[in-house]
Amino acid sequence: MLHVDSVEASYGPFLALSGVTLEVRAGEIVALLGPNGAGKTTLIRCIAGLLRVRAGQIRWDGAALTNVAAHRIVESGIAVVPEGRRLFATMTIEEHLDLGAFAPHAQAGRAQRLEEVYTIFPVLRERKRQPVRALSGGQQQMVAIGRALMAAPRLLILDEPSLGLAPRIVESILGVLGEINRRGVSILLVEQNVQAALALAHRGYILESGRIAGEGTGAALLDDPHVRRAYLGPLALRH
Amino acid sequence: MTIILQQLVLGVLIGGLYGLAAAGLSLIFGVMKVLNVAHGELIMLGGYGAFWLFALSGLDPFAALVVVIPVALIGGAILYWGLFGWVVRSHEETRIKNSLLIGFGLGLALHAAAVQLWTADERSITTAYAGTVLDLGGVSVPLVRLASLVVAFVLIGGLHVLLGRWRWGRAIRATADDWEAALMTGIDVRRAYLLAFAIGTALAGAAGTLVSVGYSISPSIGLEWTLKALIVVVLAGLGSMLGTFVGGLMLGVAEACSAMIFGGPYREVVGLVIFFVVLVARPQGLFAK
Amino acid sequence: MAAGLVVVAALAAVPLVVARQDILNFLFLVLLSIALAQSWNIIAGYAGQVNLGHAAFFGLGALVTRTLWIAGTPVLIGMVAGALVAVGFALLIGGAAFRLRGAYFAIGTLALSEIFRITVGNTLAEISTLPQTTIATYRLANRYWLALALAALSVAAVAALARSRLGLGMQAIREDEDAAAATGVGALKLKLIALACSTGLAGLVGGCFAYYHISFYPSHLFSPGWTFDAVLMTFIGGVGTLHGPVLGAIFYVFFKEYLAIRWVDFHLLIFGTLFVAIVLLLPGGLVELMGKLRGLLENASLSSGERRPRPEHR
Numbered sequence A: 001m002l003h004v005d006s007v008e009a010s011y012g013p014f015l016a017l018s019g020v021t022l023e024v025r026a027g028e029i030v031a032l033l034g035p036n037g038a039g040k041t042t043l044i045r046c047i048a049g050l051l052r053v054r055a056g057q058i059r060w061d062g063a064a065l066t067n068v069a070a071h072r073i074v075e076s077g078i079a080v081v082p083e084g085r086r087l088f089a090t091m092t093i094e095e096h097l098d099l100g101a102f103a104p105h106a107q108a109g110r111a112q113r114l115e116e117v118y119t120i121f122p123v124l125r126e127r128k129r130q131p132v133r134a135l136s137g138g139q140q141q142m143v144a145i146g147r148a149l150m151a152a153p154r155l156l157i158l159d160e161p162s163l164g165l166a167p168r169i170v171e172s173i174l175g176v177l178g179e180i181n182r183r184g185v186s187i188l189l190v191e192q193n194v195q196a197a198l199a200l201a202h203r204g205y206i207l208e209s210g211r212i213a214g215e216g217t218g219a220a221l222l223d224d225p226h227v228r229r230a231y232l233g234p235l236a237l238r239h
Numbered sequence B: 001m002t003i004i005l006q007q008l009v010l011g012v013l014i015g016g017l018y019g020l021a022a023a024g025l026s027l028i029f030g031v032m033k034v035l036n037v038a039h040g041e042l043i044m045l046g047g048y049g050a051f052w053l054f055a056l057s058g059l060d061p062f063a064a065l066v067v068v069i070p071v072a073l074i075g076g077a078i079l080y081w082g083l084f085g086w087v088v089r090s091h092e093e094t095r096i097k098n099s100l101l102i103g104f105g106l107g108l109a110l111h112a113a114a115v116q117l118w119t120a121d122e123r124s125i126t127t128a129y130a131g132t133v134l135d136l137g138g139v140s141v142p143l144v145r146l147a148s149l150v151v152a153f154v155l156i157g158g159l160h161v162l163l164g165r166w167r168w169g170r171a172i173r174a175t176a177d178d179w180e181a182a183l184m185t186g187i188d189v190r191r192a193y194l195l196a197f198a199i200g201t202a203l204a205g206a207a208g209t210l211v212s213v214g215y216s217i218s219p220s221i222g223l224e225w226t227l228k229a230l231i232v233v234v235l236a237g238l239g240s241m242l243g244t245f246v247g248g249l250m251l252g253v254a255e256a257c258s259a260m261i262f263g264g265p266y267r268e269v270v271g272l273v274i275f276f277v278v279l280v281a282r283p284q285g286l287f288a289k
Numbered sequence C: 001m002a003a004g005l006v007v008v009a010a011l012a013a014v015p016l017v018v019a020r021q022d023i024l025n026f027l028f029l030v031l032l033s034i035a036l037a038q039s040w041n042i043i044a045g046y047a048g049q050v051n052l053g054h055a056a057f058f059g060l061g062a063l064v065t066r067t068l069w070i071a072g073t074p075v076l077i078g079m080v081a082g083a084l085v086a087v088g089f090a091l092l093i094g095g096a097a098f099r100l101r102g103a104y105f106a107i108g109t110l111a112l113s114e115i116f117r118i119t120v121g122n123t124l125a126e127i128s129t130l131p132q133t134t135i136a137t138y139r140l141a142n143r144y145w146l147a148l149a150l151a152a153l154s155v156a157a158v159a160a161l162a163r164s165r166l167g168l169g170m171q172a173i174r175e176d177e178d179a180a181a182a183t184g185v186g187a188l189k190l191k192l193i194a195l196a197c198s199t200g201l202a203g204l205v206g207g208c209f210a211y212y213h214i215s216f217y218p219s220h221l222f223s224p225g226w227t228f229d230a231v232l233m234t235f236i237g238g239v240g241t242l243h244g245p246v247l248g249a250i251f252y253v254f255f256k257e258y259l260a261i262r263w264v265d266f267h268l269l270i271f272g273t274l275f276v277a278i279v280l281l282l283p284g285g286l287v288e289l290m291g292k293l294r295g296l297l298e299n300a301s302l303s304s305g306e307r308r309p310r311p312e313h314r
Helices: A040-048 A070-075 A093-100 A110-120 A122-126 A137-149 A167-182 A194-200 A218-223 A225-232 B002-032 B039-057 B061-087 B092-118 B143-165 B167-177 B179-184 B189-214 B221-236 B241-262 B264-281 C002-017 C021-046 C054-070 C075-097 C102-123 C132-136 C140-163 C165-175 C177-182 C187-212 C218-222 C224-237 C244-262 C266-281 C285-301
Strands: A002-011 A014-024 A029-033 A055-060 A078-081 A155-159 A186-190 A203-208 A211-217 B133-136 B139-142
Touching (some): A002 A040, A014 A029, A014 A040, A014 A055, A014 A186, A014 A211, A029 A040, A029 A167, A029 A194, A029 A218, A040 A070, A040 A155, A040 A186, A070 A078, A070 B179, A093 A137, A093 B167, A110 A122, A110 A137, A137 A155, A137 A167, A167 A194, A194 A218, A194 A225, A203 A218, A218 A225, B002 B039, B002 B139, B002 B143, B002 B189, B039 B061, B039 B092, B039 B189, B039 B221, B061 B092, B061 B143, B061 B189, B061 C266, B092 C102, B092 C224, B133 B143, B139 B143, B143 B167, B143 B189, B143 B241, B167 B179, B167 B189, B179 B189, B221 B241, B221 C102, B241 B264, B264 C075, B264 C102, C002 C021, C021 C054, C021 C140, C021 C165, C021 C187, C021 C224, C021 C244, C054 C075, C054 C102, C054 C187, C054 C218, C054 C224, C075 C102, C102 C218, C102 C224, C140 C187, C165 C187, C177 C187, C224 C244, C224 C266, C224 C285, C244 C266
Parallel strands (some): A029 A186, A029 A203
Antiparallel strands (some): A002 A014, A002 A055, A203 A211, B133 B139
């Protein structure tokens, strides 16, 4: 469904991505792993339309998505939960979820989708009138995911959803992701928590220094010695 | 005592217009990070629009709002497409600097054009009811200025509701909070910018109309009103339209107090001093969200 | 350098050859404008701080000079005093003002300048006129040479600054203040030095104006128009370059005089529009335009396959 083909991107003179190829097939959960600075967020920004792709192609359902305006990408069925949540500081939960359905195609069935989001995240329903500034990190993450879900995406991309959250909350959020996937939404998950991500994902890619250094099924990557040494073993960089 | 109250009331009456003038500037700056220092000249143009409508067709200035506001809305859209829309392609700091410079040039050009077209003379709209003065407990309240205050309040209140209930109003607020997140939510940020700029300009036009009927206009009022608007924006902070209105009232009252204490000629100075002090001491303003 | 000295010498000879007052007046304006524009160029073009309160320093210099001179002090001493007062005030508010970044600094300085104008307008409302004895012995040539000296001084100062370590530090701040600060460039100190040079020069220019003009209202010395003139000239010529303010000043004064014959204030309409066009389309101003034209001409006159690299010079 989503094909990223030899994508290159740079920040000024610095080449952040030097030919990345990956794909997310319908119904899959794909994990994108790698150390800090590898280019994972850069790649997400390229897919989201926030960063110019210098070379290569991004295709979605066969149609070219490379360098398409960001808001149009949402209209084509991809929603992004950005790193650090990026909520709207002056707004309430309700307003976030309402805005999530901003795109024209998401207008239909919004009431029903809102119900679904409140069902997945009951605490949001309880506090829907509260400004998001007053929420905990985990609750804010739920708002961010809920906002993205309101856009009726067929592909949900999450950039480091577990960052700064307690393990118990991370567990529940990743569980929710599994639930969302079962309802038919494909997921591309960028994660530092390699163990949890690979346990959840069908397939995964390793991104190092701007290029793909490995790929395979979730189970295969968990067993891979390089992965174990670099990301799971006692010498792995812990974050 | 009545004299003091009188001055304070007059301060509040003009303060409402300061608030309206500032609201437009605040909206534009808050959403796009563009500082249009020609905002005062747009107010001036709004005033002349109402003036000529009255002079040529007898249209009551308050009724003229129905004409001025849509025209200013379109004018704002044109200014955005032709000028400020190009500035938003840069990063924030460059954006602010460039918009400052462009606004500077635009202001000069508009001022000079106004002088050419309408001479430097002061104008004012004198309607049939212009002389009516209400007596509220010994305080004289010119009806026209009171009506202007009410209109200003209604417009700002309307803006507040618009930003809260209208789909694009929320989109504008979202863009002001985090434009990238807004993009990722499917909001066409460029369109939000356009709307914010058009609405901001419309508010300037409305403010100008009210200034021309209760007070007076001339080509030179541009800089003065830009500074007033800036003072209120800095005083109130960004993000709250009602807060901006209150900030305007505060400036009006502060000016009235200053005039009473230091004398009339120093009325303007207090605002500028407040401006500088607040900028240095509490740059986010008093009512910032 | 040598070319510059020749030009200065030639200009200095003008009053000896030309007797027409209107030509001398015109040249005086051009020279004074060059100095004013260069003074603004230092703080805005090289240090990157858009100062919209420039009129305050021009005005302070003018006011102090005028007051001292009329009271009997030799005008040059009066001018130095005026410049010192301007610099003193600049350093006083500089610390606070520089806490404001970018646009806030610009409008903050504008606010300060306006405070000055209004206060002076209230406290010194009467027109300032030279006494009859002074008018009787008024020699335009003296004013002319003084303006020439200031123009030469301003160009030399900017040239020296651009090459110096101070100047390079300022330009680093202009490009990216955070990065410059991170590499140990003492940002505040450099900005204050730039401000001191800029305002000192502006004060001298103001002093020269006070020496030249027979009568004026003191508040007019602080009119934002002086700032606007400096900004327009510098930008149109090419902000941040050595020759930009010179070109801009010549262009500006010439057209202002030419357009003023036909329509009053019309020149501001044209310059305002031109200014906007330059900010958007040709940020390097006339200097950039000339560079492009020169490049076009060079490439056109060379045969194909033979492209001489253009010599680097700033």
